[in-house]
Amino acid sequence: MSRRALSWIDAGIILATAAVTGALYVSYARPGTPTLVVWSCGGNYHSLDAFSRRFERAHDCRVRYTAAPVQYLLEEVAFGGGKPDVLVGRAGPGWQALRKLGKLAEGPDFFAADPYVIITPAGNPAGITGLRDLGEPGVRVAFSPRAMRPKGKCPAHLMAMVASRFFPGLDERWENNAVVADDCGRGLPSAIMRGEADAAIVARSMLAYPGLDPDALEVVPIAVEHLDAMKVCRATIGQCVGVLSGAAQPELARRYRAEMLGEPGREVFEQFGYIHISSPEVHLYDAFLQVFTPTRSPPWQVHLADRLAEEGLVREAVRRYLKVIHTFGPNEFEALCRYRAGELLAAQGRPAAAAQQWRRLIRDYPRRGPNEWGSPVFALLSTGPDLDLQPDEEYVRLARQALRRLPPADRRRRGAAEEPVIAATRISAPRVIDGDPPKNGTRELALAEDLFSVGEYDYATRDYLKVLHLCYPSRHRPEASLRLGACAHLRGRPDLARRQWEWTVEQFPGTDAARRAAAALKLLGADEPRRAETRCPVAMPPWTPAYDTWAERGMSYGMALYEHDLPLFAFKEMMKLLHGVYRRHRFGPQARYRAGIAAWEAGHPGAGVLQWRICAHRHAESPWGERSRRAIEAVMRSPDLTEAQRAQVEAAAAGPLPAIPARDSPGCWQRCSLAQEFLIAGILDEGQAAMEFLKALTVTRASGGKYDDSVVPVAEEGLRRAL
Amino acid sequence: MTVKRITIYRRLSQAAFFGVTAAWLTIGSLRCPFGVPFVSCQSCPSTDCPGRSLQLPFIGLAALSGALFGRAFCGWACPVGFIMDVAGKLPKLRATISARFTAIDRWLKPLKWPALAAAIYLVFALNFTEARAFPYVVRTSSAFNIGAVRLAQALGDPAQTVRLGVVIGALAAGLIVSRAWCRYLCPLGAVLGLLNKCSLFAIRRDREDLPRCETLPRDCIMHTRPGTTDCVMCGECVEGCPRGILRLRARYAADPPTDDGNEAPRAARRGAS
Ligand code: SF4
Ligand code: SF4
Ligand code: SF4
Numbered sequence: 001m002s003r004r005a006l007s008w009i010d011a012g013i014i015l016a017t018a019a020v021t022g023a024l025y026v027s028y029a030r031p032g033t034p035t036l037v038v039w040s041c042g043g044n045y046h047s048l049d050a051f052s053r054r055f056e057r058a059h060d061c062r063v064r065y066t067a068a069p070v071q072y073l074l075e076e077v078a079f080g081g082g083k084p085d086v087l088v089g090r091a092g093p094g095w096q097a098l099r100k101l102g103k104l105a106e107g108p109d110f111f112a113a114d115p116y117v118i119i120t121p122a123g124n125p126a127g128i129t130g131l132r133d134l135g136e137p138g139v140r141v142a143f144s145p146r147a148m149r150p151k152g153k154c155p156a157h158l159m160a161m162v163a164s165r166f167f168p169g170l171d172e173r174w175e176n177n178a179v180v181a182d183d184c185g186r187g188l189p190s191a192i193m194r195g196e197a198d199a200a201i202v203a204r205s206m207l208a209y210p211g212l213d214p215d216a217l218e219v220v221p222i223a224v225e226h227l228d229a230m231k232v233c234r235a236t237i238g239q240c241v242g243v244l245s246g247a248a249q250p251e252l253a254r255r256y257r258a259e260m261l262g263e264p265g266r267e268v269f270e271q272f273g274y275i276h277i278s279s280p281e282v283h284l285y286d287a288f289l290q291v292f293t294p295t296r297s298p299p300w301q302v303h304l305a306d307r308l309a310e311e312g313l314v315r316e317a318v319r320r321y322l323k324v325i326h327t328f329g330p331n332e333f334e335a336l337c338r339y340r341a342g343e344l345l346a347a348q349g350r351p352a353a354a355a356q357q358w359r360r361l362i363r364d365y366p367r368r369g370p371n372e373w374g375s376p377v378f379a380l381l382s383t384g385p386d387l388d389l390q391p392d393e394e395y396v397r398l399a400r401q402a403l404r405r406l407p408p409a410d411r412r413r414r415g416a417a418e419e420p421v422i423a424a425t426r427i428s429a430p431r432v433i434d435g436d437p438p439k440n441g442t443r444e445l446a447l448a449e450d451l452f453s454v455g456e457y458d459y460a461t462r463d464y465l466k467v468l469h470l471c472y473p474s475r476h477r478p479e480a481s482l483r484l485g486a487c488a489h490l491r492g493r494p495d496l497a498r499r500q501w502e503w504t505v506e507q508f509p510g511t512d513a514a515r516r517a518a519a520a521l522k523l524l525g526a527d528e529p530r531r532a533e534t535r536c537p538v539a540m541p542p543w544t545p546a547y548d549t550w551a552e553r554g555m556s557y558g559m560a561l562y563e564h565d566l567p568l569f570a571f572k573e574m575m576k577l578l579h580g581v582y583r584r585h586r587f588g589p590q591a592r593y594r595a596g597i598a599a600w601e602a603g604h605p606g607a608g609v610l611q612w613r614i615c616a617h618r619h620a621e622s623p624w625g626e627r628s629r630r631a632i633e634a635v636m637r638s639p640d641l642t643e644a645q646r647a648q649v650e651a652a653a654a655g656p657l658p659a660i661p662a663r664d665s666p667g668c669w670q671r672c673s674l675a676q677e678f679l680i681a682g683i684l685d686e687g688q689a690a691m692e693f694l695k696a697l698t699v700t701r702a703s704g705g706k707y708d709d710s711v712v713p714v715a716e717e718g719l720r721r722a723l
Numbered sequence: 724m725t726v727k728r729i730t731i732y733r734r735l736s737q738a739a740f741f742g743v744t745a746a747w748l749t750i751g752s753l754r755c756p757f758g759v760p761f762v763s764c765q766s767c768p769s770t771d772c773p774g775r776s777l778q779l780p781f782i783g784l785a786a787l788s789g790a791l792f793g794r795a796f797c798g799w800a801c802p803v804g805f806i807m808d809v810a811g812k813l814p815k816l817r818a819t820i821s822a823r824f825t826a827i828d829r830w831l832k833p834l835k836w837p838a839l840a841a842a843i844y845l846v847f848a849l850n851f852t853e854a855r856a857f858p859y860v861v862r863t864s865s866a867f868n869i870g871a872v873r874l875a876q877a878l879g880d881p882a883q884t885v886r887l888g889v890v891i892g893a894l895a896a897g898l899i900v901s902r903a904w905c906r907y908l909c910p911l912g913a914v915l916g917l918l919n920k921c922s923l924f925a926i927r928r929d930r931e932d933l934p935r936c937e938t939l940p941r942d943c944i945m946h947t948r949p950g951t952t953d954c955v956m957c958g959e960c961v962e963g964c965p966r967g968i969l970r971l972r973a974r975y976a977a978d979p980p981t982d983d984g985n986e987a988p989r990a991a992r993r994g995a996s
Binding site for chain 2: 183209210
């Protein structure tokens with residue numbers, strides 16, 4: 001064949017390929033046909049794609065349909081150049097932003113509910129009946145903590161809320177039972193189908209994903225009262241549709257929306273696992289079918305930290321800034337918090353600790369990748385305090401500048417200054433992710449490690465103890481226990497360190513923490529006896545740690561603080577118990593009695609006697625009332641009191657009993673009342689009273705719309721006195 | 724480039740592979756939620772992308788063809804290679820530059836090794852870290868939905884736009900230098916190129932004792948010679964060899980005996996040099 005002929009054939013093949021591609025494009029774009037642009041949340045993809053194809057056939061039009069995470073879509077419509085005709089997605093604050101900006105011609109209307117359910121392999125081999133069973137020993141759970149909000153953070157939030165209201169520790173047990181951690185969450189049903197796990201929490205619509213065999217899965221509904229916990233988080237259960245103002249195809253868009261809400265929508269969406277708005281079953285979920293913006297905690301926490309810093313409560317302010325990062329992170333305030341924590345530490349004359357904070361800031365920020373908090377939607381809807389928040393880059397720049405101002409010796413990473421016994425206990429601190437349940441052991445451990453790293457060993461002890469007691473049975477307990485020993489050692493209490501490490505070896509055999517504790521024990525020097533002068537003549541009654549109720553956890557934590565020689569914080573825990581922070585319980589009288597001993601040992605013998613007087617008066621019939629009476633007699637008779645102690649005890653034993661604030665909710669009153677207890681007891685140490693008043697004025701506002709404004713003047717007055 | 728019979732076979736093969744993989748190409752390279760596309764398909768949430776079903780066969784084919792024929796995948800199957808070949812046919816610009824290009828080309832070709840190293844780094848830094856570079860997915864049921872690409876750019880990490888820029892830049896460069904992307908940057912091409920050194924079959928002279936050509940094959944799309952890591956085993960030089968001494972031969976087979984046990988092969992006897 002001639003060269004020329006071959007050239008023509010070659011060109012022909014290329015042109016034919018181009019022509020087929022072009023023809024396919026034309027069949028997709030159908031020039032001249034009206035085109036409706038629909039955007040939806042990724043989770044709606046399969047159902048909406050099917051609905052759109054059906055709509056195209058019924059109305060001889062073209063639907064250009066694209067799906068992506070709805071918060072980004074909402075943001076793109078609200079503030080970017082996005083101009084779809086119809087927007088579909090789960091309920092979230094972005095819808096309110098659209099409404100506020102006048103960008104919605106119709107809606108948002110709820111077209112379906114998509115509640116969370118538990119899925120198990122066919123036959124439900126582990127016998128799962130509800131959320132509680134996901135924490136039972138031996139149950140293998142699949143979850144997706146790193147997935148986006150509806151598949152990552154929401155199930156974790158649900159478990160944490162259910163743990164907080166119904167089954168303490170359930171979130172930790174659930175995490176401990178996890179054997180499959182799927183990256184994006186879409187793989188959970190397949191993992192269950194393959195029998196890799198016994199159960200997973202998924203949105204009901206996920207069961208209709210292509211490629212799943214419905215006969216291989218079983219669905220266990222989640223009790224609505226358990227789902228109810230979700231109301232304080234984003235309502236991810238309701239699914240909305242809205243028609244955008246300025247839609248290029250307004251008539252088609254209106255029809256699209258109307259059909260989603262009507263019979264065609266019902267046919268398609270029920271086939272894809274949703275509960276359509278026209279179904280009677282949807283009323284079970286009525287409470288979730290509303291668009292609302294929950295008050296976010298992080299801005300209020302930063303505000304609290306700022307206030308603490310302003311009032312000179314530096315240690316608590318540093319802890320609060322670090323808490324914003326670990327307990328409430330990830331969020332947009334992290335760089336700010338690191339920077340300000342560094343500033344406070346530097347002002348306290350601790351340049352090395354400040355430098356450590358700034359170096360971490362420079363290392364970890366700015367954060368990469370899109371995030372929902374960066375959304376201007378939040379700024380538009382913000383009901384939080386006014387915070388002067390700069391972009392991460394600005395804090396990095398400031399941190400670099402601040403580091404340069406430090407003497408070179410402090411600027412650098414600290415060398416081999418750590419004692420061998422401490423080095424033996426070093427662990428790698430976890431970095432929290434969005435999918436970590438709120439206030440879980442991972443978060444507390446990360447916070448404790450950060451406090452440890454800036455030399456706040458007392459405060460770190462508090463948070464390590466939280467891992468052990470409030471977060472029971474966190475998988476981080478061995479590490480927390482190991483590090484508690486290190487804290488004790490650095491606080492000058494090798495006796496406590498020895499006890500803690502021995503306990504670690506005994507409780508967590510076979511773990512790395514136990515091995516390191518054994519190594520640390522070998523390196524430990526001689527014990528020093530505890531200072532005797534603050535000892536209360538009345539011994540603290542023993543307490544066996546228990547974790548079935550929040551009150552038991554609170555008591556276990558409080559007593560552990562006491563054993564770790566932090567009586568002030570033990571006192572505070574007793575006050576929390578007395579004012580409802582740990583919910584309803586029967587520990588009132590003994591909490592008051594124990595508070596007396598803790599107050600004494602915190603250096604306030606008069607406050608101790610006062611607690612016993614209150615206990616004896618209020619709980620005269622209880623054995624604790626009787627014990628309180630005997631305690632007062634014992635201390636009055638005690639020959640070991642110093643002059644000052646005796647004077648305080650005698651003053652407290654005489655005179656009328658002060659009025660004690662009633663146990664109350666909501667949270668703002670709980671905080672206010674327990675702070676008032678500090679005032680009544682005359683305990684102003686470490687700014688704990690002031691801090692609790694400040695909490696009543698700030699962070700408790702983010703508690704699901706239950707803030708009572710009448711607390712403000714009371715707390716303001718208390719704060720003035722506490723300072 | 725002169726079109727030969729082998730060009731037609733190759734083009735048919737390329738067009739067929741393009742048909743199978745074109746949708747994946749657009750979706751994968753333009754709005755893949757992972758920093759480096761085509762790598763993490765098996766754990767990808769993007770169920771609308773054909774990558775999940777194509778990736779393993781694609782890797783299998785590249786590996787098998789690599790073991791057998793070195794970088795032949797690039798010459799015969801890769802859809803990007805096809806696009807680059809087509810782009811290379813278009814302008815006059817290319818001819819004017821390529822005449823003076825040999826020296827620069829020689830300097831630029833080793834760029835593919837740092838590019839490979841960078842790609843390996845990026846895969847680990849972007850795809851397998853806790854925070855994947857673009858942790859969202861833009862879904863659509865059509866590879867022609869340009870709106871989805873636009874949305875991916877609008878919503879995503881700036882790196883997403885950098886990636887799009889690289890794709891467009893590579894295509895544009897292909898208009899000037901034949902197969903620019905394949906020559907200088909493609910990591911897969913670099914890996915397959917290594918197999919040119921050990922594949923079972925290779926393009927070789929009829930006998931090793933025949934003299935090597937000092938000039939590069941005239942029509943080589945990669946501006947190289949057989950056996951190098953740049954050769955895409957397109958076979959154009961086999962058909963185009965003026966001495967007719969190039970063959971696809973088993974690499975480790977002994978040279979064939981000559982007709983009389985001594986003489987050089989036929990083509991050499993014709994005295995071409
Ligand atoms: S399947 Fe996923 S990872 Fe693979 S190319 Fe497509 S979008 Fe990218
Ligand atoms: S070098 Fe890369 S792009 Fe070019 S043909 Fe080979 S695999 Fe395809
Ligand atoms: S050397 Fe030959 S086979 Fe290799 S790319 Fe060039 S023309 Fe093709």
